[in-house]
Amino acid sequence: MTANAKITADLFITCVVDQLYPDVGVSVVRVLRRLGVTVGFPTDQTCCGQPVYNTGYSQQARTLAKRVLEQFKDSEYVVVPSGSCAATIRVFYLEIFDDDTELLAEAKALAAKTYEFSEFLVNVLKVDDAADCGAGHEGTVTYHPSCHLLRELGVKSEPQKLLQSVPGLEQKELEGAEICCGFGGTFSVKFPHISEGMVTDKVANIQASGADTLVSCDMSCLMNIGGALNRQESAIKVRHLAQILDPESE
Amino acid sequence: MPEIKTQDFTAASTAAILDPKLRRALDRVAEGFHVARLDRIEEVTQDVWDGWKDQAREIKVHTIENLDYYLELLDKNVTAAGGQLHFAKDADEANEIVAHIVRTRNIKIVTKSKSMVSEELGLNPVLEALGVEVWETDLGEYIIQLAEETPSHLVAPALHKSKEDVAALFTEKLGIPYDEDIYHMAATARTILRDKFMEADLGISGANFVVAETGTLVIITNEGNGRLCTSAPRVHIGITGMEKVIPSMQDLSAFLRLLPRSATGQRITSYVSMTTGPRRSDDEDGPEEFHLILVDNGRSKMLADPALREALYCIRCGACLNICPVYSRIGGHAYGWVYPGPIGAVVSPMLVGLPKAKELPQASSLCGACREVCPVNIDIPKMLLDLRKKTAESPDSSLRSAPEIERVLARLYAKLMSSPKLLKMGVKFGRFAQKLERMTPVFSPLTTDGKWIRNAHIPILSRWTKSRDLPTLPKQTFHELWEKELSPDDS
Numbered sequence: 001m002t003a004n005a006k007i008t009a010d011l012f013i014t015c016v017v018d019q020l021y022p023d024v025g026v027s028v029v030r031v032l033r034r035l036g037v038t039v040g041f042p043t044d045q046t047c048c049g050q051p052v053y054n055t056g057y058s059q060q061a062r063t064l065a066k067r068v069l070e071q072f073k074d075s076e077y078v079v080v081p082s083g084s085c086a087a088t089i090r091v092f093y094l095e096i097f098d099d100d101t102e103l104l105a106e107a108k109a110l111a112a113k114t115y116e117f118s119e120f121l122v123n124v125l126k127v128d129d130a131a132d133c134g135a136g137h138e139g140t141v142t143y144h145p146s147c148h149l150l151r152e153l154g155v156k157s158e159p160q161k162l163l164q165s166v167p168g169l170e171q172k173e174l175e176g177a178e179i180c181c182g183f184g185g186t187f188s189v190k191f192p193h194i195s196e197g198m199v200t201d202k203v204a205n206i207q208a209s210g211a212d213t214l215v216s217c218d219m220s221c222l223m224n225i226g227g228a229l230n231r232q233e234s235a236i237k238v239r240h241l242a243q244i245l246d247p248e249s250e
Numbered sequence: 251m252p253e254i255k256t257q258d259f260t261a262a263s264t265a266a267i268l269d270p271k272l273r274r275a276l277d278r279v280a281e282g283f284h285v286a287r288l289d290r291i292e293e294v295t296q297d298v299w300d301g302w303k304d305q306a307r308e309i310k311v312h313t314i315e316n317l318d319y320y321l322e323l324l325d326k327n328v329t330a331a332g333g334q335l336h337f338a339k340d341a342d343e344a345n346e347i348v349a350h351i352v353r354t355r356n357i358k359i360v361t362k363s364k365s366m367v368s369e370e371l372g373l374n375p376v377l378e379a380l381g382v383e384v385w386e387t388d389l390g391e392y393i394i395q396l397a398e399e400t401p402s403h404l405v406a407p408a409l410h411k412s413k414e415d416v417a418a419l420f421t422e423k424l425g426i427p428y429d430e431d432i433y434h435m436a437a438t439a440r441t442i443l444r445d446k447f448m449e450a451d452l453g454i455s456g457a458n459f460v461v462a463e464t465g466t467l468v469i470i471t472n473e474g475n476g477r478l479c480t481s482a483p484r485v486h487i488g489i490t491g492m493e494k495v496i497p498s499m500q501d502l503s504a505f506l507r508l509l510p511r512s513a514t515g516q517r518i519t520s521y522v523s524m525t526t527g528p529r530r531s532d533d534e535d536g537p538e539e540f541h542l543i544l545v546d547n548g549r550s551k552m553l554a555d556p557a558l559r560e561a562l563y564c565i566r567c568g569a570c571l572n573i574c575p576v577y578s579r580i581g582g583h584a585y586g587w588v589y590p591g592p593i594g595a596v597v598s599p600m601l602v603g604l605p606k607a608k609e610l611p612q613a614s615s616l617c618g619a620c621r622e623v624c625p626v627n628i629d630i631p632k633m634l635l636d637l638r639k640k641t642a643e644s645p646d647s648s649l650r651s652a653p654e655i656e657r658v659l660a661r662l663y664a665k666l667m668s669s670p671k672l673l674k675m676g677v678k679f680g681r682f683a684q685k686l687e688r689m690t691p692v693f694s695p696l697t698t699d700g701k702w703i704r705n706a707h708i709p710i711l712s713r714w715t716k717s718r719d720l721p722t723l724p725k726q727t728f729h730e731l732w733e734k735e736l737s738p739d740d741s
Contacts, residue, residue, distance in 0.1 A: 015667070018728040019677060020721050025728035029736050041732050047667040052660050054616060054635065056642030056651075060664035067668060095632075151618035180575045184615025189713040191613055193264050196717040197579045198615070227718035230702055 004036035004125055010075040011039060012068065012114075014085045015047040016219045024219055027246035028081045028117060034133045035125050042071040049096075050088040055186045058096060065096050069106045077124065078114040081242055082218050083149020086116040091152050116149060118217055118241055122158040130165040135245040137169040142211035144202070144225065146218035147180050159217055159241050166244060172211040176201065183224035199228045206236060213237045215244055251341045251547075252372040252400065255586035256598055256607035263584040263613070275410050276578045279403070284572045286515020287623070306508050307626045309501045310563035317553065320462040320495045321544070327465030331527030333540035335465075337492070341371040344545050348373060348454070348487060351541060352380055355485055357452045361443075363469065363476035364388035365456025366566060367489050367545055369401060370588045370601065373454075385446045387475035392439050396423045402582030402590065404568035405513045410581050443475070453479035453537065455525075457490035458565070459505060460542065463498045466526045467542060470509060470519040477523045486525065486537040492544040493553075493562040505565060508625040512567035548601040557636040561596045563626045570620035570630060576613055585610060592620035592630045599637060608651040611637035659710075670729075680723050698722050 009032060013025045032039050049064030068089065072078050080086040090111040097103040121127045143163060149155045163171055182188065182198025189195075202225055206214050212235070216222050219240055226238035243249040255262065266272055291299045313320055321337075328335040338344035351357070360382055362368065374395070377384045386395040390408040394401055397419055401407030408416070417430035420438060429435065455476055459468040467488040469476045480486050496502060510516040529536030552558050571577045571591030582590035587598045587607070595614065599607035611634045620630040641651035642660070650657075666672050687694035697705040702719040706712045714720055726734075 013728050019723065022724055022726055022728040022731050026731060026736065029732075039738075041737070043729060043732070044670050046670060046673055047663075049664075049667075052663055054638070055656070055660065056635070056638030056640075057657075057660040057664075058639050059643065060660050063664050064667055147615070147617035147619075151622055178619070180615045180617035180619070182575070182615060184617070187612070187615045189710050191260070191263070192713040192716055193267050194576055194579060194613065195615070197267050198575050199718065223721060224718065227702075227714075227720055230719040231704075231717065 007036070007077065007125070008038040008040060008075075009077040009079045009120065010072060011041050012045060012048070012072065012078050012080045012085065012089070013041065014080060014082045014219070016223065017081060018046075020223065021219045021240070023249070024081060024240040024242055027240065027242040027249045028079070030246045030248055031121075031133045031242055032079065035121070035127065037125070040075070042075075045071050048085045048088045050085060050092070051185050053088065053092055053096065054184075061092075062096050065093050065107075066103070069093075069103065069110055072110055072114075073106070075113065077120065078110065079117055079120045080114060081117040081240060082220070083116050083146045083153055083155065084218055084220065086114060087148040087152035089114045116153060116155055116217060118159040118162060119153070119155045121245075122161055127162065128165070130162050130245055131167055133245045134247040136167045136247055137213075137244050139168075139213055140170045140172050140211045141213045141215050141244065142172040142174040142206060142209040143177070144174065144181065144206075144214060144216040144221060145178055146216055146221045149217050150178060155217075159215075162241065162245065163215065169244070172209040174209050174211075175205045177205075181221045181225050183221050185220070188224060195224075196228075199224055203228045203232065203234070207234065211236065213239055213244075215239050215241055217241050251602070252369065252588065254602045254606055256602060256610060257586070259584060259586055259609045259613060262586060263580040266580040266584040269581075271412060272410055272581050273579070275412060276581055279406065279409055279572055280578055283406075283514055283568070287512060287569060287572070288515075290511040290515050290517065302504065302507055303625055303627055306504045306565075307563065309496060309504060310560075310626050313496055314493065314553065314559060314562050317492070317495070320497055321492065323497075324460060324462040324465060324495050324544075327463065328527070328540075328542055329465075331465045331540075332530075333465065333527045333542060336541060336543045337546070338543055339546045341545075341547050344371050344489065344543055344547070345373055345376040347541075347543055348489075349376060349380060351485065351487060351539075352377065352382055352452065355451065355539075357382055357485065359383045359385070359446065359450045360452045360454060361385045361387050361446055361450040361475075361479045361483065362391070363453070363455045363471065363479040364391050364407070365454065365489055366401070366404060366588060367456055367491055368454065370547065371489070371545065373489070382452075383446075385443065385450070387443050387447070387473075387479060388471070389436060389439055389473060389475075392443065393419065396420075400583070400588070403571060404566050404589070404591070406568070410583065447475075447478040447482050450479075450483040452485045452487065453481075453483040454487050454489065455480050457488050457494055457542075458509065459502055460488075460490060460495050460544075461497075461499055461502055461524075462495050464526055465542075466499070466524050468502060469523050469525075470506070470521065471523070472514075472516075472520045474521055477521055480523060480525050481536050484537055485539045485541070486528070487541045487543060488525070489543045489545065492546055492549055493564075495544075509565055509567050512565075512569040512623070512625040552597075552600050558596065558600060558633055560628050561593065561600065561633060563628055564593050564597070565626060566593075567625055569623040569625065573619045573623045575615070575617065575619070592634070593628070596630060596633045596637065604637070604641065605646075605648040608637075608641045608649060611635075611641070612651055674729075677723065677727055681725075684722055 049061035053061035595610040
């Protein structure tokens with residue numbers, strides 16, 4: 001797509017994708033390139049600081065947030081394949097730096113050009129047909145809207161819109177879709193019994209949906225749900241939206 | 251104040267989550283209140299609903315910012331209507347005001363309509379110690395009182411009890427034959443309470459709102475018990491938190507639209523009762539005395555803290571409890587004090603003291619559902635985060651919520667993530683730990699099947715793998731893949 005040829009997007013790939021799900025990152029790169037975007041990857045990047053911020057360690061979060069401000073200072077667009085890491089940059093950085101005029105201005109500038117993957121595709125690249133990325137998926141899919149994507153960023157229709165246009169893909173409704181999967185970062189190990197209760201219900205609803213694949217825009221939620229599905233010997237696969245859109249993904 | 255058990259949250263929530271009966275009861279609420287609430291929003295449309303919410307919040311912001319002014323205005327107008335306003339700085343002071351009235355007016359029998367603030371004060375035991383008969387007249391509260399328990403929900407106090415539980419309780423406490431027909435049980439309570447309404451010397455009510463411009467106390471109920479409590483006995487005492495004041499009758503209409511719809515999904519409750527002062531000389535009935543006790547009991551601490559002030563906007567509708575995935579699994583009692591659920595996890599620490607309740611703000615996945623349903627747009631997740639900040643790094647060790655190791659790990663994490671080089675080494679170490687299993691299975695920190703960690707024998711990870719698998723580290727990180735095959739320099 002030549003229409004996007006002039007667009008350069010730098011990836012903030014997230015530590016979860018970097019360390020645990022590099023294939024998701026590869027699919028993100030492939031999809032963006034198929035859409036004509038010039039993809040960059042500042043290699044000094046690590047983590048946005050969300051795990052420490054959500055646990056109450058603002059100083060540590062600030063240290064990591066400053067690195068992100070620095071690394072993406074000159075980016076045209078920043079694309080993040082995670083609703084909650086994108087929310088950290090867009091929403092929580094403004095809280096982290098609300099006592100520092102200079103850094104707050106930088107944080108606002110970064111927030112203004114940072115997009116979660118699905119909203120970048122739909123709202124910036126104006127993709128209205130997933131076939132534009134060459135996507136095709138034979139099978140049934142159900143979608144879990146992750147909480148921060150939905151409620152911090154207000155991204156609701158974009159991933160659905162992309163999924164609906166994937167040739168061959170049949171979408172199944174997910175009961176209680178907007179209920180949290182129970183991950184919540186350190187919450188999942190601080191209160192494992194409550195987290196387990198929540199993911200158990202999520203898994204039951206996914207199984208009842210009849211879908212063979214669960215799709216979401218956050219690998220941390222999918223790590224939680226996928227881990228529970230695997231423990232229950234379920235054959236249901238978990239995939240990031242980028243993997244569904246990427247025809248080369250297995 | 252009633253016994254504080256917020257310190258036992260982990261143990262209490264662990265027990266609660268295993269109780270299938272509790273879960274069924276909690277699910278019924280989700281079905282009932284939550285679905286009805288959504289229906290009400292749908293019929294007025296989301297846009298209109300959002301407009302109502304914004305308007306109500308604006309009123310709350312304005313009132314709380316000018317609380318001293320409106321409290322004075324309220325005082326003036328309560329007095330002008332022939333009533334008396336008392337201000338209590340804490341539970342002891344509030345209880346003593348009631349006790350004084352009980353002693354000096356020779357009170358023998360008290361009927362109470364639902365009041366969470368009276369629960370907060372631990373008022374009933376104080377009255378009983380004075381030799382007074384105390385009757386809770388809200389059906390749910392009556393059940394709870396018979397069972398000698400505390401409310402588990404802001405608007406449905408006996409929510410954790412099934413009809414079978416209540417039938418057994420009535421048989422045990424009232425000596426009547428076992429009958430689980432809800433109408434029969436309600437009729438039994440009604441018959442008993444009807445006599446008490448007529449005999450009572452003192453009626454105690456809470457207040458959903460108090461209107462400054464008229465000195466009016468407003469309660470909304472579905473059972474009519476509230477109106478009997480406030481009109482039949484010769485003395486009426488209303489007790490509520492000082493944040494419940496609103497400027498005007500016009501403002502009241504904004505809240506009357508929101509509260510029933512948010513709480514139970516009703517367009518309006520069966521009764522909206524407004525009480526302004528005692529009976530006038532030409533009134534046929536009504537109390538001879540009207541007292542309004544406004545309670546601080548920790549609320550000025552919230553007022554003084556800009557990060558937590560908006561907790562004072564709460565109208566106690568309970569919508570955040572009904573939607574909360576944590577509350578809906580553990581119920582109200584696990585929270586260990588009067589106010590449960592997401593808003594309780596903010597309010598309780600402020601009222602009982604953060605050192606005792608520092609665990610509550612941690613017990614949330616910060617999913618944001620509570621903020622979404624709140625009729626006055628209270629940003630509960632933000633306040634939970636603020637309390638986490640206050641407890642994570644406090645120089646005062648009684649405030650710190652986590653064991654020392656968590657602070658060490660947080661610092662280590664920031665160090666590791668501040669240095670791509672260190673992180674690379676960390677990943678290599680992780681891959682080595684995974685390989686250890688093949689070499690020395692007995693001493694391995696992990697049990698894997700190649701693709702998944704099935705069992706981690708490391709403190710924090712083991713909490714995860716107790717019920718879930720964890721993916722193993724892949725052969726290459728995204729960083730490594732980028733450098734090898736993805737970077738435009740290579741293509």
